[in-house]
Amino acid sequence: MSLASVRAWLTAHAPDLPIIETEASTATVIEAAAALGVEPGRIAKTLALRVEGEILLVVTRGDARIDNAKCKASFGGRPRMLPAEETLAATGHPVGGVCPFGLATPLPVYCDVSLQPYDLVYPAAGSLTSSVAVAPGRLAELVAKRWVDVCTIRE
Numbered sequence: 001m002s003l004a005s006v007r008a009w010l011t012a013h014a015p016d017l018p019i020i021e022t023e024a025s026t027a028t029v030i031e032a033a034a035a036l037g038v039e040p041g042r043i044a045k046t047l048a049l050r051v052e053g054e055i056l057l058v059v060t061r062g063d064a065r066i067d068n069a070k071c072k073a074s075f076g077g078r079p080r081m082l083p084a085e086e087t088l089a090a091t092g093h094p095v096g097g098v099c100p101f102g103l104a105t106p107l108p109v110y111c112d113v114s115l116q117p118y119d120l121v122y123p124a125a126g127s128l129t130s131s132v133a134v135a136p137g138r139l140a141e142l143v144a145k146r147w148v149d150v151c152t153i154r155e
Contacts, residue, residue: 002093005102006126013101014142020122020131027096027128029062036122036131041153044115044123044139046098048087052077055090057100059123059139060112064151071150074110079150092126099124100143101132110148111140 003019010017026032033040043062048055051071058066071079084095092104100109100123115121115136122131123139140147 002126009102044121048082049079051075057109061114067152097127111144
């Protein structure tokens, strides 16, 4: 159902963005990068967080991690990752396929500035074997409330 909701959302809002379906898993950053033939930084992972009681999504590059101090400065509280079952309930997508498209419930989505250096990034598309190629600016235009700086790049 999750891939179907993403497909329907993209058809309505961005019909020019085709879903890339692979036989290999795209459930982790490393698997997605290998399946798509790109560096891990280009994988646009979507993190489901709870901050001060509010659930929100942050889309960041694959080799980044949430920085608690930056997150607190941007969102007013310390972030907590949602457990898998809460993530599925809130987004309609399983962990490994979470994306900002075709959400089960309306959630605020923020794009981290770490995505900006890339011409194309690859968020998941609602399943463990699907992705979308999209320019970061277009991604933000389609789904984000605003750009934020809440991550640190892993060295």
